[in-house]
Amino acid sequence: MDNACRGGHEHPEGSRPLAPQGDPPLQGKACEPKALCRDDKTLALRARDRVLLYTRGMGLDPLPGVELALESLRRAVGDEERGSPVLDVAGAMQALRAILEEHGISPEVEAPDGGRLVSSPPLNRSRMVPGPDTWSLRARIRRRFRRDKA
Amino acid sequence: MADNRSTAPGPVPSAGRTERVASGAASSTPTPSGAGEKSRPAFTSDHPEADPLPPERPRIGRSKIIRRDMIRQKIWEKAGARRRLLLLLLIILPSLLASHVMYSLLPARTGLSLNLISTALFGLLFSWISVGFWSSVAGVMVMLRHYDRFAVTLGVPEASIPEGVRTALLFPVYHEDARTVCEGIRAVLQSLRDKNLESFFDIFILSDSTKPDAWVAEEEAWYALCLEENCFGRVFYRRRRSNLKRKSGNIADFCRRWGADYRYMTVFDADSVMSGETLRRMVLAMEAHPEIGILQSPPKAVNSRSLIARVQQFANHLYGPIFAAGVHYWQLGDAQYWGHNAIIRVEPFMRYCQLPKLPGSAPLGGEILSHDFVESALMRRAGYGVWLAYELDGSYEECPPSLIDELVRDRRWCQGNLQHSRLIFTRGFFPTHRALFINGIMSYGSALLWFFFLLSSSAQVIAELFVVPDYFPTGPSLFPDWPKYFPSWALALLGGTASLLFFPKVMALILVTCKGGSRAFGGVIRMTLSAFGEVVVSTFLAPVRMLFHSFFVISTILGRTVGWNAQNRGDQGTSWGDATRFHWWGTLLGLVWGLVMYRLNPGFFLWLSPIVVGLAVSIPLSVWTSRVSLGEGARALGLFITPVDTNPPLELQRLNSRLAAPEPFCPFLLPREQGFVRAAVIPRVFALHSTLAATKRRNSPRKDQRLALLVEKAVSQGPDALSPVEKTAILSDPATLGRLHRQVWELPPDKAAAWGIR
Numbered sequence: 061m062d063n064a065c066r067g068g069h070e071h072p073e074g075s076r077p078l079a080p081q082g083d084p085p086l087q088g089k090a091c092e093p094k095a096l097c098r099d100d101k102t103l104a105l106r107a108r109d110r111v112l113l114y115t116r117g118m119g120l121d122p123l124p125g126v127e128l129a130l131e132s133l134r135r136a137v138g139d140e141e142r143g144s145p146v147l148d149v150a151g152a153m154q155a156l157r158a159i160l161e162e163h164g165i166s167p168e169v170e171a172p173d174g175g176r177l178v179s180s181p182p183l184n185r186s187r188m189v190p191g192p193d194t195w196s197l198r199a200r201i202r203r204r205f206r207r208d209k210a
Numbered sequence: 211m212a213d214n215r216s217t218a219p220g221p222v223p224s225a226g227r228t229e230r231v232a233s234g235a236a237s238s239t240p241t242p243s244g245a246g247e248k249s250r251p252a253f254t255s256d257h258p259e260a261d262p263l264p265p266e267r268p269r270i271g272r273s274k275i276i277r278r279d280m281i282r283q284k285i286w287e288k289a290g291a292r293r294r295l296l297l298l299l300l301i302i303l304p305s306l307l308a309s310h311v312m313y314s315l316l317p318a319r320t321g322l323s324l325n326l327i328s329t330a331l332f333g334l335l336f337s338w339i340s341v342g343f344w345s346s347v348a349g350v351m352v353m354l355r356h357y358d359r360f361a362v363t364l365g366v367p368e369a370s371i372p373e374g375v376r377t378a379l380l381f382p383v384y385h386e387d388a389r390t391v392c393e394g395i396r397a398v399l400q401s402l403r404d405k406n407l408e409s410f411f412d413i414f415i416l417s418d419s420t421k422p423d424a425w426v427a428e429e430e431a432w433y434a435l436c437l438e439e440n441c442f443g444r445v446f447y448r449r450r451r452s453n454l455k456r457k458s459g460n461i462a463d464f465c466r467r468w469g470a471d472y473r474y475m476t477v478f479d480a481d482s483v484m485s486g487e488t489l490r491r492m493v494l495a496m497e498a499h500p501e502i503g504i505l506q507s508p509p510k511a512v513n514s515r516s517l518i519a520r521v522q523q524f525a526n527h528l529y530g531p532i533f534a535a536g537v538h539y540w541q542l543g544d545a546q547y548w549g550h551n552a553i554i555r556v557e558p559f560m561r562y563c564q565l566p567k568l569p570g571s572a573p574l575g576g577e578i579l580s581h582d583f584v585e586s587a588l589m590r591r592a593g594y595g596v597w598l599a600y601e602l603d604g605s606y607e608e609c610p611p612s613l614i615d616e617l618v619r620d621r622r623w624c625q626g627n628l629q630h631s632r633l634i635f636t637r638g639f640f641p642t643h644r645a646l647f648i649n650g651i652m653s654y655g656s657a658l659l660w661f662f663f664l665l666s667s668s669a670q671v672i673a674e675l676f677v678v679p680d681y682f683p684t685g686p687s688l689f690p691d692w693p694k695y696f697p698s699w700a701l702a703l704l705g706g707t708a709s710l711l712f713f714p715k716v717m718a719l720i721l722v723t724c725k726g727g728s729r730a731f732g733g734v735i736r737m738t739l740s741a742f743g744e745v746v747v748s749t750f751l752a753p754v755r756m757l758f759h760s761f762f763v764i765s766t767i768l769g770r771t772v773g774w775n776a777q778n779r780g781d782q783g784t785s786w787g788d789a790t791r792f793h794w795w796g797t798l799l800g801l802v803w804g805l806v807m808y809r810l811n812p813g814f815f816l817w818l819s820p821i822v823v824g825l826a827v828s829i830p831l832s833v834w835t836s837r838v839s840l841g842e843g844a845r846a847l848g849l850f851i852t853p854v855d856t857n858p859p860l861e862l863q864r865l866n867s868r869l870a871a872p873e874p875f876c877p878f879l880l881p882r883e884q885g886f887v888r889a890a891v892i893p894r895v896f897a898l899h900s901t902l903a904a905t906k907r908r909n910s911p912r913k914d915q916r917l918a919l920l921v922e923k924a925v926s927q928g929p930d931a932l933s934p935v936e937k938t939a940i941l942s943d944p945a946t947l948g949r950l951h952r953q954v955w956e957l958p959p960d961k962a963a964a965w966g967i968r
Contacts, residue, residue: 117893180468184468
């Protein structure tokens, strides 16, 4: 997965292979046997890392998460509206977000019973108010004086 | 649902209790204990075998039941009045005698006024330490008798909790470590499940945290707990937007929102744990005694690692039971609520125990800091008893891990207790609670008195050096008036004072040994050595505490306030820098004072040496006693061992194993302390927070504009550019947080690094 476009690419001098041998090649334009420049390759790797990290951060199951990331990378590269075939982070993330919407994967967390998650039970309001001022010795003396006067 | 109470103050029995009384199970007078038999407790309602009265017919009216309850209430009230009168006599008479001896020992030439001041201070201090002594004596008596007719939970019939009786377990938190709090809750929940009691209890995490990072961390910890324990709908989380009136306001907010759903509530501290069995017994005791408003359990110190915490834990386990039994002996139904690990009857609490706001400004006006003592006085004023269930186990709390943490806590408590001086004359408060307010004030005021006593003694020593003795006070005479010295009286007074201080410890050691409990403390020899070590550590720490408490009292009286700061509940230890900043002035005072006394009167210096040496070494003392290594080292040597170390309860075992376990791996290198960044970055956390913070309120255009500017600022400058208020504003609006979340994930790597994204 990491370097599925290996076929026909040359590794930059001194770098290690980015993926183990035997990975199936990507389908589509991104895997056309065309040498990417170093900057484009870096951007593409970062886009890959970003979408993979995001799908991992969503807590999805492993295979669906990777498949969503893969689909977003493909869609980002094939997005002609953006005018650039270069795979970059912003494009990949936008593609991923669109795919998540299409799949109905909502950013909301559901409760175990399927409803919306709430952290507190329904309210049952009642009153709790302080009593009258009975703590001040001066106030008590004044009240007593007023009572006696009355 | 809450009990159905009449509007008139005073206890009214619940429907269940009416049936038990009508079935002929109650007696209105205590039966005297026969030889070799235990008498029926005067405080319980159900013992048909011992009931001297004929069985009652079901049609007995409500008025007779009320009268029966009031009779029963008068039993303990009368007993309590007699006991407290005895306590007063035991305190006042020896104190007067000791003061007289003290006055006669003082040299006349130092002046009458100075002698009178010293004598008065000595008398007050002697009477103060007598309270602890006589409480311990009473406690030993109670424990030796094996039976206490006023023990609340003894004699309560073993039964299951009635259906419909629901109890809320409240965990008020304020910037606590969310994971630790939730692990404590998990331990309580599992203990309830072990006893099949889960359905009778709901757990509420009541957050007053204002820091945005703490807010998110609490949500995460709550959600993880509910997922792992499958306790959605059993464990709840609520965060208040404004923490008005602090902890008491937090509890009151719960009462206003959900109090009507529960008959009882048990308030925990963030580090408190209680076993399911203890909670069950407390609920049953409240059900059996509808006249009880608050039932306090004595929490035992646990999980101590630093040296000072281990020493305090040891003292709590060894001396605490005796002291609690003794306090119960004098107080009975006029006990105090300690603020946590207590069960409260919700309906009277809501009706009668809302705290007033004192007029004037802090520190002696404004919000009441130490709410617990006032709530117990208000509950008692309403006619409900406040009892200490000293016989209960299964209630735990943690000690402050360092001297500085303890003093920070004491600063708050000192201000709270001094505020109670405004409440002593409150109409309707019982005399016992007024006395308990004074007792609370003296807890810190006595330190100031002791400090003044030491100063006056030092002044007398200095005065003795400079005042020429007058051998002919009445004029020329053939017979000079030689000064008299009574060394035997001085030694007797010293011995008496020392007895008051140390005899309770000796009694505790003997009692534990005789009852066969020394093994739980590591054996007789280790227990004795530990007690000796505790005395040594306490002796050196006492003058430091005295000095700080005196400073707290003076600063509170002079109007300097304190904030409610979260306590450090970790074992991080005190650094040398912190200790120096905190203790330098006490060290300087000890050195100067000691040096002056040594030069002027080496003999008096020996008497004063425990004080001045303790002050002079307060910096290293503060550092070393906070060290976990020393605490663990003492434990490895078999010192300061407590029953929870030798035989830890299951709840604590589970708690400690969970806390020691590593946290699950997270690919995001964002610690839990960065809650705001986690909510903005980590999709799961963002989703959780957005769901919980969702609101139907719509923002004004101006607010939307302001929030949009905050998002721009955060994206362009990073999360550190935002203030806590700005972070809270973003977190409070899920839509704004969503915008920030999207934009952060689209940032180029150099800017995204500030958000922890590679």
